Amino acid sequence: MALYRKYRPATFAEVLGQRHVTEPLSAALESRGPDGSPDRINHAYLFSGPRGCGKTSSARILARSLNCVEGPTATPCGRCDSCVALGPGGPGTLDVVELDAASHNSVDDMRDLREKAMYAPADARYRIFIIDEAHMVTTHGFNALLKIVEEPPEHLIFVFATTEPEKVIPTIRSRTHHYPFRLLAPNTMRGLLERVVGEEHVAVADDVYPLVVRAGGGSPRDSLSVMDQLLAGAGPNGVTYDLAAALLGVTDQSLLDDSVAALADGDRAALFGCVDRVVQSGQDPRRFAADLLERVRDLLVIAAVPDAVKQSLVDAPEDRVDMLHEQAAAIPVGTLTRFADVLHHGLSEMAGATSPRLLLEVLCARMLLPASENSLEAMVQRIEALERGMPAGSGAPAPASAQAGAAQSAPGGG
Ligand SMILES: Nc1ncnc2c1ncn2[C@@H]1O[C@H](COP(=O)(O)OP(=O)(O)OP(=O)(O)O)[C@@H](O)[C@H]1O
Ligand SMILES: [Mg+2]
Ligand SMILES: [Zn+2]
Structure with missing residues (x-):
């Protein structure tokens, strides 16, 4: 199984680098009103951000946290039927419906969804609809959903996940709590990679990590995919710098x-x-x-x-x-x-x-050849060259005889 699927986070605590999202969501999950019932759960959430940063994972975690028998809770028990079914690799439940809008985005799909959403939950607290790749839903499709998002039945929760939140029509978007996900910082990413490599028991040279972090461009899924490929090709000495550099086409x-x-x-x-x-x-x-x-x-x-x-x-x-x-x-x-x-x-x-x-x-x-260009930047380069005693026109070192004074006329040697 691909690394990024094997290591899918199962709780908010395992979602790295998104504390600005996971902390307020966790607080909302834990919150109770005076009568002891949850009082800060919204009926619609929008998770946006770059690809492979944890949006879909977090939507599933939210569903799992909401429907745990001990929930809503930021720390789902992991043992109840709901937790097991909604955990990574679990079969899912009837009450949590995931819809891939990349392939189901028509008005009919949305009408169908709207009808299903009216039913009360089969055996859970909430009925939760995760609309993944929500930017693919057409305007007509969104309009078909509008009414139910505006006035949802008590048990119903929508989670929209998308890389392009501006494509979710404003009337829907304004009814959601919007959580923007971010790319991971290099050291956070390195932590994630080191943990996964540790659990895979393969030796990976220290200087391989920066290569993988760079190749992944801040996306945990992309980085894990790159590491996956390197681990697959590991030799008797594990993953060495040379092996990684050659495979990733990194410049020596x-x-x-x-x-x-x-x-x-x-x-x-x-x-x-x-x-x-x-x-x-x-x-x-x-x-x-x-x-x-x-x-x-x-x-x-x-x-x-x-x-x-x-x-x-x-x-x-x-x-x-x-x-x-x-x-x-x-x-x-x-x-x-x-x-x-x-x-x-x-x-x-x-x-x-x-x-x-x-x-x-x-x-x-x-x-x-800054002299070939009359931009301010090129001018600065020429001045800096002069300050260093180089001919300003060429950027080449001054011949011993010609000092900075002769710079303007120096054609520059090559
Ligand atoms: N914040 C994160 N912390 C730890 N692992 C992560 C994180 N984000 C992504 N991953 C890894 O990447 C995999 C894919 O993440 P996920 O499907 O949640 O991304 P996404 O944001 O929905 O991407 P896309 O926009 O492509 O749908 C996860 O299974 C996990 O291995
Ligand atoms: Mg996704
Ligand atoms: Zn549970």
Whole structure:
């Protein structure tokens, strides 16, 4: 079974990185009015946020928490019939209906749902409808639901889950309690990955985690999928950095180090040499540009926050910290900012390009030829080059004889 299904959270406490959602929901579940009955349960909830962040899982947890015999409770007992049936891998119950709006979104589907919703629960406290991928429901479909969401019977609860909350029509949305889910921070993600890897009993090298965290882009499901693939391909030594880097198509650290050195020295020949290595080794030029942008970003953060690694603002193994500091010191901040800008724009141009290699070479030329551009950023780069005694037009190192004074006319060596 895929890791992300095997490790589906079963209680709010197990949903990581979403405390701004799970804490108020837990409080509402625990709350009781003067007569001892729950007094803060709403009839409709909207869970929104990026893919794979726990929306569907949380909708199920909410249903489980509401219908536990000891509930509503933030800590479902896990033993009662309802808890067992609604737990991960359980068969489900009649009273909790999950509807995938990606495939059931027509007016008829919604009318059908509306009729089913009128029945009292078969043998639970609430009848709960989880409408997953709710952005797929048509406007007509939502309108068919409107009345019952406006005036729901006492026992009825709707949970809408979607990546695009703006597509849920305002008349419905305004009747929900809206909980936005977020991407996970790198250290939270790492915690999740380490726990899962621990339970899978496979050795994973320390410097593999940052690669997986990056590849997952903050989405727990995507990150677990990446880790799943790595674990599946683990050799006798477990998952090593080389194995992971090769599988994920990550740019070799030393290639990035060499590129940064070339950029720091304004050495165009060396930089084009790096591009050639990218192409010769069969790597995707876009991937290289994206990884170089990440590196430039890391250097900018380190320049601003010296203990960025300790503060988890930059995810790097211990033995690379000194190297990153040296690199950050070697390139002035204004120049780094322009590199980031050029790479960022270049990446979006590369998206549909027929020859990404060509574009990558143009990008590299652009980074080291600020004189070819009259933007403010390019001007800052030229000034910073002058301050360092480099010819401002080329970004290349000044020949020993020509000092900064001759910069304007220096054509720049290559
Ligand atoms: N916050 C989280 N904490 C721990 N695990 C998580 C979290 N979010 C997602 N996961 C993992 O990812 C899997 C998928 O999560 P889920 O289906 O809840 O995401 P989703 O937000 O509904 O995604 P989608 O928008 O694609 O429907 C879970 O089974 C779990 O393994
Ligand atoms: Mg989902
Ligand atoms: Zn229970």
